[in-house]
Amino acid sequence: MEDLASFILDRALRAGASYADVRILDRRQESVNVRCGRVEALQSTTEAGVGVRVIADGAWGFAASADLSRQALTQTAELAVRIAKASAQVNPQPVVLEPAPPVRDQWQSQFRTNPFDVPVEDKIDLLLDADRVLREREKITVSGGSVSCREEQKVFASTEGSLLQQHKLETGGQVFATAVEGPEAQERSYPSSMEGLHAAAGYELIEEMDLMGGAQTIGREAVELLSAPRCPQGEMPVIIDASHMALQIHESCGHPIELDRVFGSEASYAGTSFLTPDKLGSYRYGSDLVSIYADATVPGALGTFGYDDEGTPAQRSPIVVNGVFQGYLSSREMAARLGRRSSGAMRAEGWNRLPLIRMTNINLEPGDWSLEEMIKDTRHGLYLQTTRSWSIDDQRLNFQFGCQVGWMIENGAITHMVSNANYQGVTPQFWATCDAIGHRDEWRMWGVVNCAKGQPVQLMHVGHGVAPTRFSRVRVGM
Amino acid sequence: MLGKESALELLEQAVRHSSADSVEVVIEGDDRQVTRFARSAIDQNMAESNVRVTVRAVLGKRLGYASTNRLGARGILDAVERAEHLASLQAEDPAFVSLPGPAPLPQVRTFHPATAASSPEQRAEAVASIVRALGSLGCEASGWLSAECSELAVGNSLGIRAYAPLTTARLVLVASSGDASGYAQWEGRDISVLDPSQVAARAGRKCTDSRNPIGLGPGSYPVILEPAAVADMLQTLAYVGLSATSLQEQRSFLSGRLGEQVASPLVSLWDDGEDERTLAMPFDFEGVPKQKVTFIEAGVARGVVYDSYTAHKEGRSSTGHALPPPNVWGPYPLNLVMAAGDTSEQAMIEGMERGLLVTSFHYSNVLQPKETSWTGMTRHGTFLIEGGRISRPIRNLRFTDTILGALNRLEAVGDRQELIGGMLCPALAISSFTFTS
Numbered sequence: 001m002e003d004l005a006s007f008i009l010d011r012a013l014r015a016g017a018s019y020a021d022v023r024i025l026d027r028r029q030e031s032v033n034v035r036c037g038r039v040e041a042l043q044s045t046t047e048a049g050v051g052v053r054v055i056a057d058g059a060w061g062f063a064a065s066a067d068l069s070r071q072a073l074t075q076t077a078e079l080a081v082r083i084a085k086a087s088a089q090v091n092p093q094p095v096v097l098e099p100a101p102p103v104r105d106q107w108q109s110q111f112r113t114n115p116f117d118v119p120v121e122d123k124i125d126l127l128l129d130a131d132r133v134l135r136e137r138e139k140i141t142v143s144g145g146s147v148s149c150r151e152e153q154k155v156f157a158s159t160e161g162s163l164l165q166q167h168k169l170e171t172g173g174q175v176f177a178t179a180v181e182g183p184e185a186q187e188r189s190y191p192s193s194m195e196g197l198h199a200a201a202g203y204e205l206i207e208e209m210d211l212m213g214g215a216q217t218i219g220r221e222a223v224e225l226l227s228a229p230r231c232p233q234g235e236m237p238v239i240i241d242a243s244h245m246a247l248q249i250h251e252s253c254g255h256p257i258e259l260d261r262v263f264g265s266e267a268s269y270a271g272t273s274f275l276t277p278d279k280l281g282s283y284r285y286g287s288d289l290v291s292i293y294a295d296a297t298v299p300g301a302l303g304t305f306g307y308d309d310e311g312t313p314a315q316r317s318p319i320v321v322n323g324v325f326q327g328y329l330s331s332r333e334m335a336a337r338l339g340r341r342s343s344g345a346m347r348a349e350g351w352n353r354l355p356l357i358r359m360t361n362i363n364l365e366p367g368d369w370s371l372e373e374m375i376k377d378t379r380h381g382l383y384l385q386t387t388r389s390w391s392i393d394d395q396r397l398n399f400q401f402g403c404q405v406g407w408m409i410e411n412g413a414i415t416h417m418v419s420n421a422n423y424q425g426v427t428p429q430f431w432a433t434c435d436a437i438g439h440r441d442e443w444r445m446w447g448v449v450n451c452a453k454g455q456p457v458q459l460m461h462v463g464h465g466v467a468p469t470r471f472s473r474v475r476v477g478m
Numbered sequence: 479m480l481g482k483e484s485a486l487e488l489l490e491q492a493v494r495h496s497s498a499d500s501v502e503v504v505i506e507g508d509d510r511q512v513t514r515f516a517r518s519a520i521d522q523n524m525a526e527s528n529v530r531v532t533v534r535a536v537l538g539k540r541l542g543y544a545s546t547n548r549l550g551a552r553g554i555l556d557a558v559e560r561a562e563h564l565a566s567l568q569a570e571d572p573a574f575v576s577l578p579g580p581a582p583l584p585q586v587r588t589f590h591p592a593t594a595a596s597s598p599e600q601r602a603e604a605v606a607s608i609v610r611a612l613g614s615l616g617c618e619a620s621g622w623l624s625a626e627c628s629e630l631a632v633g634n635s636l637g638i639r640a641y642a643p644l645t646t647a648r649l650v651l652v653a654s655s656g657d658a659s660g661y662a663q664w665e666g667r668d669i670s671v672l673d674p675s676q677v678a679a680r681a682g683r684k685c686t687d688s689r690n691p692i693g694l695g696p697g698s699y700p701v702i703l704e705p706a707a708v709a710d711m712l713q714t715l716a717y718v719g720l721s722a723t724s725l726q727e728q729r730s731f732l733s734g735r736l737g738e739q740v741a742s743p744l745v746s747l748w749d750d751g752e753d754e755r756t757l758a759m760p761f762d763f764e765g766v767p768k769q770k771v772t773f774i775e776a777g778v779a780r781g782v783v784y785d786s787y788t789a790h791k792e793g794r795s796s797t798g799h800a801l802p803p804p805n806v807w808g809p810y811p812l813n814l815v816m817a818a819g820d821t822s823e824q825a826m827i828e829g830m831e832r833g834l835l836v837t838s839f840h841y842s843n844v845l846q847p848k849e850t851s852w853t854g855m856t857r858h859g860t861f862l863i864e865g866g867r868i869s870r871p872i873r874n875l876r877f878t879d880t881i882l883g884a885l886n887r888l889e890a891v892g893d894r895q896e897l898i899g900g901m902l903c904p905a906l907a908i909s910s911f912t913f914t915s
Contacts, residue, residue, distance in 0.1 A: 033806050036727070038571040041804030043543040044560045046553075049528065061598075062524040066547045079525055086598035087513075087520040090606045120567045128569060141728045180728045185848040264517040267620035267659075268652040271840070352526040389843045391876075393855045398876055398915060400853050402845055420846060424876070424915055454522075455514055455622045455650075478853070478878050478914050 001165075005157035007070065008052055011077035013159060017054035017084070019097070020077070021158035023309060024050050025351035028151050030116060034127035035144035037135060042120065049351035052080045058094025059087035064352035098336040100312060102161030107306025109168045110299060111202030115149035118203045123147045126206070127175075130215040134177045137219045139226060145175035145215075146196060147206055162311040170302065170461065171205045172198025172447065175215045179222035186225035186419060188404050190214030192243040193387045198447035198461065201300050221405055224417055231406050231421035233477035237381035238423060239374050239470045242438070244403055245364065246446035246464035247387045252427040253285075253292055254362040254462070256396035257319055257327070258345075258453075259334040261357070270453055271394025274427070275325060277338060283325040286431030289367055292320040294329055295465070296344060296360035302447025303362075303463035305347075309355035312344035319362065323431075331357050349458035356454050361445065363465030367437025371468045374436050376412040382476060383407040383414060384421055400424045400478060423476045430471060438467025479507045479629055480529060480549075482641045488531070488554060489633035495558050498535040498565060500577050502634040504763055504803055506530045509594075513601040514622040518609045520602060532803050535561035536577060540568035543804040575790035578766050580637040584752050586760040590668035593645035596625035604674045608651065611678040617653040617660075617685045619678070624648045625669055632765030640765035645669075646757060651677050652858060653685035658871065660684025661706065661838050661858030665897055667757060684837060684859040691871040694862065694913075700833030700889075701911040702826045702863070708816065708906055709898035710839040710854065712747070715881050716811050718847040720749075720773050721799075722788035723808025731850045731882060732779050741777040741885035744819060748772040749783060749811035751798065756813040757900045761798060763805070768798035771811065785809040814901040819891025826890055826907040828866040834911075835861040835868060839877075850881040853914070875913040884908050 005022050012020035026048045033041040050073060051064040061084025065076040127145040134143035149171045156164040174196025176189040191197045191209060199205050240248060255261065256273040264272060275283070296314035298304050305314050310332055318326045329345035330338075334357060346355040375383065389402035406421030407414045443465060451460040480488065485505050492503040507529040514522035531554055532545040542564030544557045601623050612619045624647060631641045647669035653660045662680035664672050703711070719730030732740070751759045751768025761767050764786055772780045784792075785800035788809060799809035827835065834856075842854025855874050862870045884906075892905030 033804075035806065038573065039541075039569050041543060041806050042541070042564045042568055043545065043804050044564060045545045046557075047530070047545075047547045049547065059520065060523060062522075064524070064526040064528075066528045066549075076527075083511075083523045083525060083598045086602040087523040089599075089602040090515065090518070090520045090609055092519060120564065124567070124569055178727070178729055180733075180848070183848050185729045185846065264618075264620060265514075265521055267516055267654060268622065268650055352528055354522055354524050356522075389845050389853070391841050391843045391853050391855070393874060393876070394840050394857055398855065398874075400876060400878070400914075422845065455512055455624070456510065 001155045002163060005155055008050065008073050008077050009157060009159050011074045012052060012054050012081060015078045015081035017056045017081050019055040019159055020052060021156065021310060022050060022052050023348065023351055024155040026153045029148065031146065031148035032120065032123045032127060033146045034131050036142060037131055039124055050076065051348065051351045052077050053354065054080045054084050055095050056081045056084035057088035059084050059091040060095060061087055062354045095333055096336050097332040098342055100332060103307065103311055104163045105306065106165045108166065109200040111169050113203040115171045115203040116151065126211060130175045130211045133212060133215040134175065134219040137223050139179045139181055139223050140177050140219060141180045142178035145173065145211060147173040156307065156309065156311055158311055164307045164311060166306050168200055168305065169202060170198055171201050171203055172196050172449065173206050173209060173211065175211050175218065177219050177222045179226050181226045184226050186222050187388060188218035188222040189386055190218045192446060193404065195449045198302050198449050199300050199445065200302055200304050225405060225419045228417040228419040231418045231477045235473055235475050237378050237470060237472050238474040238476065239378065239381065239383045239468055241385040241468050242442065242444060242466045243446055244384060244387045245466040245469050246448065247390055247401065249362055249364055249464050249466060251390060251392045252396060252399060253319065254359040257329050258357045259328040259330040262328065263334060266453065269455055274395045274397050279325050281326060284323055285320045285325045285428055286323045287434045288323045289437055290320055290323045290431055290434050291365040293317065293363050293365065294319055294343060294360050295363055298361050298445060298465065301361045301445045301463040302461045303360040308344045308346045309348045310346040312342045315344050317343045329357050329359065347460055349460060353458050356458065358453065358460045359451060359462040361463035361465060364437065366440045366443040366467050368439050369436045371438060371442055374468060374470050375409055375414060378409045379411060381409045382421065383409055397427050422478050423474050424478055425474060433472040434469060435472045436470035438469065443467040479509050479627060485629060485631035485641055486639060489631055489639065492533060492554050492558050493633055493635050495555050496535060496562065496635065498537055498562050500536040500635045502534040502577050504532045505631040506802065507629040508626065510626040511596065511598065512622055512624040513605060515605050516620045518613065518618045520605055523598065531557055533557045533561040534803050535565045537565045539570040539572060539574045540565045541571065541574065542568055573791050574787065577634045577636055578638065578764050578786040578796055581767050583640060583760045583767050586752050586758045587754055588667060588758060589643040590645045592668060592670035593625050593647045594627040596669050608674050608678045611675055612653045612682050615682045615686055617655045617682055619651065619653060621649065621651040632761065632763065634765065638765035640761045642760055647672060649674060649677055651681045653681040655685050655689065657691065658685050658688035659858045660688055663898065688859050688871040691873045694872045694875065696913050696915050698910045698912045700830055701908050702823065702830065702833065702835045703906045703908065704837050705896035705903040705905055706838035706898055707836045708903040709901050710842050711881055712814055712816060712901050712903060713899060714842060714844060714852050715850065716814060718844055718850060720782050720811055721808045722782050722784045725782050726788060726791060729847055731848055732782065736779050736781065738779055739777050740779045740882060741774055742888035743777040744888045744891050745774050745777050745885050746817035747774040748815055749813050750815055751813045753813060753815060756815065756897060756902055759813065762800040763802045764796065764800040766796045766798040766800065771797050783809045783811050812900055816903055818893050818895050818904045820893050821890035823892050823894065823905045826905065827863055827868060830863045830866060833863045835863055852881060853878040876915045877912060878914040879912045884911060
């Protein structure tokens with residue numbers, strides 16, 4: 001691999017690059033999807049390829065190829081340089097990278113049980129058993145679950161002399177159900193919605209999930225939601241469970257701190273950001289309780305790695321400290337514009353995509369409350385669980401999020417379930433009402449695999465460390 | 479890109495190698511180039527070349543899938559063997575009947591040499607001209623210009639052999655100036671038809687008209703949705719209920735309502751892969767010819783799209799709407815067309831006493847699929863209409879409404895359709911639309 005990397009970098013320099021880096025990726029995936037009593041998809045995927053990123057004439061170019069022959073790699077390197085020179089026609093400010101020393105290292109994620117060694121039949125049996133539990137209930141018209149795993153070997157090399165090898169293993173899964181009656185359709189998922197819970201871990205993650213137990217709970221709740229009263233309208237305290245807090249922090253904090261986005265690179269797609277550089281160090285993002293860190297070093301978390309995709313070491317950096325905005329996710333180029341160091345957040349979905357500034361693990365520091373104490377301390381409010389819908393404006397200010405299930409709290413105790421629960425807010429006003437955060441025992445990492453950004457769209461695997469959190473005044477029931 | 483001869487030879491090789499009861503091979507080749515620009519500079523500019531082969535092996539009623547982008551003989555054969563191995567471990571799917579058989583394919587033009595030949599230099603020159611045009615209006619340019627040359631080949635052991643070369647080009651443009659922005663886009667299979675200056679003029683005008691917006695409180699207003707906003711609405715509608723899977727699982731808004739009036743008589747909506755005004759495609763990812771499927775005809779619910787699996791469940795034929803394997807979403811319409819009306823967008827504005835003009839929506843999402851309720855933000859040009867003319871730009875608003883409700887409150891359908899996200903969309907005038915913040 002080292003030879004291949006050197007060959008490509010040499011070809012890029014010969015073609016006129018002033019800087020080049022290369023990523024060689026080899027990835028395999030296995031997924032089992034069960035739906036309504038059958039294995040809907042049982043798939044094994046392998047892919048490999050090379051992505052070459054260059055600076056020529058002061059501008060960026062990128063080319064990628066699945067063909068690893070020397071001839072194809074030469075053409076790919078030359079195409080990257082040609083693209084960069086074309087970019088230079090419309091690039092008034094030459095690219096400047098924050099200086100960084102070359103690094104030669106290896107890194108690998110930790111796991112106990114390699115999920116690829118677990119027989120496929122065991123995964124099928126687990127999911128079909130969970131599906132059977134779900135389908136025992138009348139009115140469940142959609143049931144299912146998934147278990148998937150991914151392993152990748154990645155080599156990064158640059159003309160500055162870096163050479164990095166990383167090995168990462170990921171595992172994830174979930175179960176889900178939809179209950180239908182008349183015009184009403186209610187969804188429940190466990191342990192989280194969308195694609196489920198994922199981590200840089202082995203099959204032990206699935207064994208610890210208790211998908212069977214989760215199926216019992218969500219099957220019952222999906223049916224109960226059909227006859228539950230709708231979420232009331234009004235303003236009240238809201239306690240958000242940890243799985244949905246992962247989305248809340250993802251959308252209202254994770255995206256607006258991407259520094260390329262702040263500088264406008266997503267203006268035509270995902271949007272820009274209200275967290276402009278003039279706010280650094282002084283802007284009141286949330287209450288004093290709110291401290292948020294970007295941390296790519298959390299063991300076993302989905303957004304953890306050894307080095308990002310331009311060779312910067314993984315790190316933990318402050319984003320919000322005691323409610324005040326302190327930092328961004330950044331790259332060598334974007335950090336240089338602010339006179340700062342890269343926070344090590346350049347990541348590409350695969351060999352055929354450009355690295356962009358992406359979330360790593362964006363974590364809300366734990367507080368000192370238990371969930372039970374939060375509920376006891378709430379006179380009239382709502383406890384919301386599991387993401388159902390999400391929408392936020394292009395500055396990451398005005399949001400509306402929906403949850404699969406809500407629970408009314410009266411005089412310190414949960415009284416009954418409510419359906420179609422949702423809430424609206426404006427990011428800094430919302431976080432300013434944060435008045436209780438769960439303690440370390442309530443805190444855990446939630447890995448999500450569907451964070452979208454860029455054109456072509458790249459889906460990134462990121463993590464969020466969160467605990468149940470309470471907000472004192474929230475508009476609910478839209 | 480393999481080209482037709484090599485792709486079909488690869489199909490034959492994989493089919494011959496399989497010892498499964500039946501086998502399907504799908505080859506997706508992709509040479510894609512995207513020039514992305516932000517704040518009037520090209521900042522992301524890329525090219526990729528990839529070919530992915532996916533094998534579906536069938537053993538009785540057990541199915542296994544494997545894919546690879548390693549094209550050497552061993553790589554393809556390995557994928558066949560992995561698919562067969564997984565099938566052997568599978569549980570039986572009683573509802574599976576068979577892979578589809580061959581059928582004549584329609585002749586549809588899907589390939590234009592100009593798009594395939596698009597170079598980084600040509601795209602940079604187009605972006606430079608856009609930057610100059612918008613700069614003269616005091617606006618910055620952000621967006622992307624893409625040119626994609628791809629191929630789809632599908633073959634199976636029942637005799638299907640389908641191949642289509644495909645080109646797609648797209649220009650998405652946002653003009654911005656302070657707190658104002660304007661949007662315009664173009665897409666098609668033939669990049670030689672693209673006139674960047676025309677797209678720049680539209681985005682620039684929207685942006686300059688959007689300067690100094692005023693705030694407007696939440697409430698229900700008459701609205702005119704331009705085609706980009708309508709595209710968002712139709713895409714959401716397709717997602718929540720235009721497939722046989724959603725109907726069979728009783729979660730579609732059409733469940734139990736086929737034959738009923740579900741929208742204004744002004745609404746007719748269908749999917750037509752042969753319509754070359756869309757991103758036409760002769761067959762789906764199972765190699766089945768695409769049929770025209772009508773979802774809503776003059777407001778009456780008529781049907782949904784099928785792939786072979788969902789079709790067999792009802793003892794009918796696939797309509798040719800399978801997605802790439804393995805497909806956990808069910809069939810999907812990729813060539814949606816909403817019938818044009820007879821009202822120009824200017825006439826819609828002149829006919830509105832007080833209401834809003836919405837250029838596009840942003841980050842919309844479904845709240846309750848069967849109700850078709852959804853929420854999102856307006857973006858890149860929202861205007862107040864007073865006395866039959868655009869009076870002021872307004873700040874973006876959040877809407878929360880139901881799509882079927884909006885389609886029942888239609889007052890007029892635009893006489894111009896625009897291709898957005900593969901869908902042919904007119905503007906719509908709606909008597910009342912709810913904004914919640």
